[in-house]
Amino acid sequence: ETGVTQTPRHLVMGMTNKKSLKCEQHLGHNAMYWYKQSAKKPLELMFVYNFKEQTENNSVPSRFSPECPNSSHLFLHLHTLQPEDSALYLCASSQAEQARGYTFGSGTRLTVV
Amino acid sequence: AQSVTQLGSHVSVSEGALVLLRCNYSSSVPPYLFWYVQYPNQGLQLLLKYTSAATLVKGINGFEAEFKKSETSFHLTKPSAHMSDAAEYFCAVSDVKTSYDKVIFGPGTSLSVIP
Numbered sequence: 225e226t227g228v229t230q231t232p233r234h235l236v237m238g239m240t241n242k243k244s245l246k247c248e249q250h251l252g253h254n255a256m257y258w259y260k261q262s263a264k265k266p267l268e269l270m271f272v273y274n275f276k277e278q279t280e281n282n283s284v285p286s287r288f289s290p291e292c293p294n295s296s297h298l299f300l301h302l303h304t305l306q307p308e309d310s311a312l313y314l315c316a317s318s319q320a321e322q323a324r325g326y327t328f329g330s331g332t333r334l335t336v337v
Numbered sequence: 338a339q340s341v342t343q344l345g346s347h348v349s350v351s352e353g354a355l356v357l358l359r360c361n362y363s364s365s366v367p368p369y370l371f372w373y374v375q376y377p378n379q380g381l382q383l384l385l386k387y388t389s390a391a392t393l394v395k396g397i398n399g400f401e402a403e404f405k406k407s408e409t410s411f412h413l414t415k416p417s418a419h420m421s422d423a424a425e426y427f428c429a430v431s432d433v434k435t436s437y438d439k440v441i442f443g444p445g446t447s448l449s450v451i452p
Contacts, residue, residue: 266442266443272439312378324438325373328382
């Protein structure tokens with residue numbers, strides 16, 4: 225399988241639940257990203273991993289916890305979320321410093337109830 | 338700091354008409370510029386990119402964009418709109434001098450195509 229794969233596609237969770245989003249890329253890229261896309265708002269960069277090292281955390285609340293065990297996998301661990309965290313969470317990857325652009329996954333539609 | 342503005346959050350065109358989506362950027366270094374398209378409930382897909390080669394860039398699905406340094410613009414065009422072009426379009430600028438490709442996205446333009 226090629227490209228960037230995100231699972232699950234849809235997730236409904238209560239505010240006290242703990243869940244994880246998974247992202248996997250088979251493109252040989254060395255950088256991976258989490259973005260949040262809310263209705264009527266620009267794309268928000270959440271986290272960046274370059275060669276498995278976290279290189280950016282854009283003031284994201286601690287209820288979001290990223291994990292990058294290797295250059296092909298990226299997780300976003302969720303706990304005690306708020307209703308305003310409901311959004312489309314997009315994973316992307318790129319070959320850093322080559323300006324080829326990002327390859328995005330299809331996203332996980334998260335609803336917090 | 339880099340930034341991207343897209344004039345018009347929503348654009349409507351008739352099927353067969355010219356599509357023009359506007360993008361202006363600000364960058365302190367020569368920019369790398371991108372257009373992405375997003376269909377409902379999907380991720381973003383790269384349409385085309387400018388990386389300091391030819392100023393007129395051709396992409397997928399018949400789209401093209403022209404880099405105009407004097408105007409700091411990178412407008413997206415398509416000669417004849419198709420119903421399948423209805424989607425959200427994002428212009429983006431990248432600074433590749435960082436250790437990763439830091440891409441700044443514009444707010445997006447929603448394109449509707451009227452039969």
